Amino acid sequence: MAKVKANVAALDPVWSRICDEARQVVRDEPLLGGVMHNNLLHHPTLERALSFRFALKLSSAEISEQILREIAEEAYADEPFLGEAARADLVAVYERDPACHRFLQPIMYFKGYQAVQAYRVGHWLWLKGRRDMASFVQMRVSEMFGVDIHPAARIGKGLMIDHAHSIVIGETAVVGDNVSMLHSVTLGGTGKEDGDRHPKIGDGVLIGAGAKVLGNITVGANSRIAAGSVVLEAVPCCKTVAGVPARIVGEAGCPQPALSMNHQLAD
Known part of the structure; x- marks a missing residue:
């Protein structure tokens, strides 16, 4: 499994850099070791890590983390644009936000980036005709991040929302x-x-x-x-x-x- 992860990272320079930065965080701040491993280093791809973050942030007593994670993984597997947009959005934040110094910051700490990636899963649900689930995702994104994007809205890649309140x-x-x-x-x-x-x-x-x-x-x-x-x-x-x-x-x-x-x- 470790060899597979290494091969995938080598083919994806964005994900490879994120993993390198996560390992540096573990060295610099051991108390965050579990956080970095659970959210980033345990996952073979950026898409799987984003699915984990999506489920972790939006789960509640109403719907489980496992169900939301399965939904997100299905979305990323079905629609390659979601992964392309996630990378373009991440690079956009890194290049345009002077407070962003590492690729892992938007994924871990910036609610604007996280909200947009969750919206993109909700938009996929909307296009699949699963409109009640898409509306549920919209509601949870609004509750968690203070960002209200209708799942029917159409948003291109390379979006940067600074502060996102x-x-x-x-x-x-x-x-x-x-x-x-x-x-x-x-x-x-x-x-x-x-x-x-x-x-x-x-x-x-x-x-x-x-x-x-x-x-x-x-x-x-x-x-x-x-x-x-x-x-x-x-x-x-x-x-x-x-x-x-x-x-x-x-x-x-x-x-x-x-x-x-x-x-x-x-x-």
Whole structure:
């Protein structure tokens, strides 16, 4: 078994690095040895480790850890995109969050990353027609992490949610690849309308803390939404919007705002 794990790790540099970092934690902080082994080092792949974390965090008196772990393992086995997205999300957090210095931090300590990976399992359940179980996962993610993402929402890979407190993403929202958002962001509706009623966020968009994007509007690729803004109208590509209600205040300032994480507005 040890040889099999070594071979798998050699083919997956992200997982190999996580395991190396976990072993270093055991050396540096022996009291966390059991935690590192149970959550990371006992598992042959990143997908299996994420399944364990999913079940550990979301289990309750209502549904057992074993059942949730089986659900997550089935999801990762059935849909390779889940593993691809997990790796892309992890690298996104590592590269964009100055507080992240190791690959294992998002998996073990950052609730934004953990909430997004749990949402992705819930989304898989939704697409499989298991909507009550998907809704249960949504409820538990909200209770555990303070992040409320409807399982029908469509989210691309490379998502980074910094701090991740009070995030709300509605049922018909779409989020592209390589998007970054900070805490207290809402991608919501404007009232009681039914149907397609939530925002469509393009690739590479940066959404500042406390921003609210409301209604079935498009936020163009590589744009920026300033902190605290309320966006009620479509935003063109590569622009910066700010204010309540938000207005265009300039260009985005760089080719990929979500990667640069530059929230400064030009004078």
